[in-house]
Amino acid sequence: xxxxxxAITMKNLIEKLNKAAEMYELSCPIMTDKEWDDLYxxxxxxxxxxxxxxxxxxxxxxxxxxxxALNKVKHNHPMLSLDKTKDFDEFKKYFNSRNCVLMPKLDxxxxxLFYQNGKLIRAETRGNGEEGEDVTHCAMTLLxxxxxxxxxxxIVVDGEIICTAQNFKKFENIYANQRNFASGSIRLLNANxxxxxxxxxxxxxxxxxxxxxxxxxxxxxxxxxxLGFLVPPMKLCNYIVESDIEAxxxxxxxLGYPIDxxxxxxxxxxxxxxxxxxxxxxxxxxxxxxxxxxAITTLTGIEWxxxxxxxxxxxxxxxxxxxxxxxxxxxxxxxxxxxxxxxxTPYVGQEIAIIKANQIIPQIxxxxxxxxxxxxxxxxxxxxxACGSPDLKISKSENTEFLYCDNPTCExxxxxxxxxxxxxxxGLNIKGLSGKTLEKLVEWGxxxxxxxxxxxxxxxxxxxxxxxxxxxxxxxxLQAIEDSKNTTLINFLSSLGIPLIGPSVARxxxxxxxxxEDLKEKISHNFDFTTIDxxxxxxxxxxxxxxxGEADKIYSYLxxxxxxxxxxxxxxxxxxxxxxxxxKKYKNRESLKNDIENxxxxxVDSVTKKTSILINNDxxxxxxxxxxxxxxxIPIMTEExxxxxxxxx
Numbered sequence: 087x088x089x090x091x092x093a094i095t096m097k098n099l100i101e102k103l104n105k106a107a108e109m110y111e112l113s114c115p116i117m118t119d120k121e122w123d124d125l126y127x128x129x130x131x132x133x134x135x136x137x138x139x140x141x142x143x144x145x146x147x148x149x150x151x152x153x154x155a156l157n158k159v160k161h162n163h164p165m166l167s168l169d170k171t172k173d174f175d176e177f178k179k180y181f182n183s184r185n186c187v188l189m190p191k192l193d194x195x196x197x198x199l200f201y202q203n204g205k206l207i208r209a210e211t212r213g214n215g216e217e218g219e220d221v222t223h224c225a226m227t228l229l230x231x232x233x234x235x236x237x238x239x240x241i242v243v244d245g246e247i248i249c250t251a252q253n254f255k256k257f258e259n260i261y262a263n264q265r266n267f268a269s270g271s272i273r274l275l276n277a278n279x280x281x282x283x284x285x286x287x288x289x290x291x292x293x294x295x296x297x298x299x300x301x302x303x304x305x306x307x308x309x310x311x312x313l314g315f316l317v318p319p320m321k322l323c324n325y326i327v328e329s330d331i332e333a334x335x336x337x338x339x340x341l342g343y344p345i346d347x348x349x350x351x352x353x354x355x356x357x358x359x360x361x362x363x364x365x366x367x368x369x370x371x372x373x374x375x376x377x378x379x380x381a382i383t384t385l386t387g388i389e390w391x392x393x394x395x396x397x398x399x400x401x402x403x404x405x406x407x408x409x410x411x412x413x414x415x416x417x418x419x420x421x422x423x424x425x426x427x428x429x430x431t432p433y434v435g436q437e438i439a440i441i442k443a444n445q446i447i448p449q450i451x452x453x454x455x456x457x458x459x460x461x462x463x464x465x466x467x468x469x470x471x472a473c474g475s476p477d478l479k480i481s482k483s484e485n486t487e488f489l490y491c492d493n494p495t496c497e498x499x500x501x502x503x504x505x506x507x508x509x510x511x512x513g514l515n516i517k518g519l520s521g522k523t524l525e526k527l528v529e530w531g532x533x534x535x536x537x538x539x540x541x542x543x544x545x546x547x548x549x550x551x552x553x554x555x556x557x558x559x560x561x562x563x564l565q566a567i568e569d570s571k572n573t574t575l576i577n578f579l580s581s582l583g584i585p586l587i588g589p590s591v592a593r594x595x596x597x598x599x600x601x602x603e604d605l606k607e608k609i610s611h612n613f614d615f616t617t618i619d620x621x622x623x624x625x626x627x628x629x630x631x632x633x634x635g636e637a638d639k640i641y642s643y644l645x646x647x648x649x650x651x652x653x654x655x656x657x658x659x660x661x662x663x664x665x666x667x668x669x670k671k672y673k674n675r676e677s678l679k680n681d682i683e684n685x686x687x688x689x690v691d692s693v694t695k696k697t698s699i700l701i702n703n704d705x706x707x708x709x710x711x712x713x714x715x716x717x718x719x720i721p722i723m724t725e726e727x728x729x730x731x732x733x734x735x
Contacts, residue, residue: 102125512581
């Protein structure tokens with residue numbers, strides 16, 4: 087018998103012996119003592135000859151541990167994620183008729199096992215890819231994880247901890263899905279509790295210590311199986327066809343494994359490694375996702391949030407669920423039309439389905455409209471959530487309905503307008519004037535409009551005696567206000583909150599106008615702003631219809647220059663760059679935007695024929711920007727490749 091056959095024989099013996107022991111305890115023996123002893127010693131001999139040992143073997147008496155907390159542990163290798171696509175043709179094209187191994191993309195918790203001198207030393211979760219949690223005490227209870235193996239080298243195996251559909255039945259009324267159940271169970275502090283939940287470890291990659299004579303990924307996976315590890319169904323392909331995918335799905339369904347796609351990996355190990363990796367994923371493998379990860383939950387209410395223009399946005403609140411690695415409990419419904427379309431008439435307890443659009447933004451994709459409960463219906467607010475005014479109206483623009491507050495002195499609109507004006511990103515960068523502080527200043531009646539910020543010094547003596555403030559903090563704010571008076575035309579224009587006129591558009595404007603007075607003069611003389619590159623008609627209408635009365639008052643306090651800082655590099659001169667998706671290298675989009683502009687480029691909101699590059703870390707996604715870029719033959723680059731090829735520091 088080879089090792090794989092031995093492992094199967096041992097598992098069968100363990101099952102028979104444990105069942106016999108259970109029945110013996112119930113005074114219902116199913117075999118004689120001699121029969122039990124014969125099987126026991128057969129198992130013992132196999133364990134001794136192979137060094138393969140499973141935690142449920144009757145030859146062992148393992149005392150499962152209880153720990154006080156899960157310790158953080160640094161990984162001995164980068165535990166990377168997978169690059170993925172929802173386009174089957176893109177998935178096939180990636181492997182370009184090279185031999186690849188297909189296997190299911192298991193939907194559980196990634197875990198790495200470390201063996202030393204044949205013994206299981208540590209099991210750790212993926213965590214952030216560099217550091218995870220030590221879950222060895224629970225891993226040692228999983229029947230699919232060998233406690234010892236025949237190889238004495240340092241061995242590292244990566245795989246997935248899952249709960250099969252069969253074992254989940256007992257818990258399905260308590261837990262939302264198999265993935266959440268597996269993830270929470272392996273992190274239990276009491277290993278006995280984990281053992282009762284019957285989790286499964288499926289190995290899907292060798293990392294260290296395996297036969298380097300095999301350059302075939304398939305052969306190395308067979309070696310994993312021979313050592314006693316459970317491996318997923320696999321198929322070696324030269325050209326991927328849909329029937330291969332369906333065959334694996336059918337096999338997985340019988341096993342009860344939760345999956346959300348198929349993973350392909352180049353069979354030629356050396357070739358796969360030669361492709362390298364990003365900070366996010368190895369290029370040796372590629373995933374075909376069947377669908378977005380979805381969670382079912384229930385609506386608990388709707389929060390109404392007001393913006394600086396008075397539009398009130400409905401935000402759905404729901405029972406917290408885990409999606410794409412994080413817990414979410416709220417999602418914007420954007421406007422009344424979308425809310426009606428998605429929820430119908432919303433009610434407390436309404437069942438809803440959530441996804442993360444582009445794996446970032448929580449979004450409700452459908453809701454139960456059939457079991458409407460009028461007693462729990464959620465109606466529109468009768469008064470403004472910010473100012474309490476009954477002056478709420480519904481407006482319609484391009485077949486979209488919006489709820490807005492028509493009260494011109496609404497405190498909510500004012501605070502949001504002030505917050506924008508003081509912000510670092512689009513305003514004058516007045517440090518210390520946070521949203522909470524501005525709320526207080528409005529409440530005390532010291533600010534009724536933007537220009538009042540520059541008169542706050544007359545309230546200093548009262549201010550330093552207010553709860554939560556002191557002489558130092560107030561003086562720091564007043565100094566920040568003074569400092570903000572020296573600003574640029576770009577910052578001034580973007581701080582006013584003119585719809586559609588943010589920092590980027592203000593930068594375009596400042597290349598054409600010489601001063602604030604020049605802008606007003608051009609508006610009064612019907613200057614054609616659409617002649618400015620990227621300045622569409624809607625921006626022109628917004629600019630020319632804006633009331634500059636308050637801006638005139640603010641302008642009298644400021645010392646405005648029209649200096650546009652010259653780019654530190656010219657690698658992106660005259661190039662238009664669009665950005666979409668989640669960033670990995672940069673802390674936020676604004677930082678990336680600054681580097682693009684400092685290298686002569688311009689960041690644009692949409693993909694058009696004038697766009698030079700689209701930056702997206704998921705280059706194969708089917709987002710609207712990606713599809714537009716592909717249609718227009720515009721290059722799509724990952725953040726890392728873009729930095730490498732264009733940016734100077």
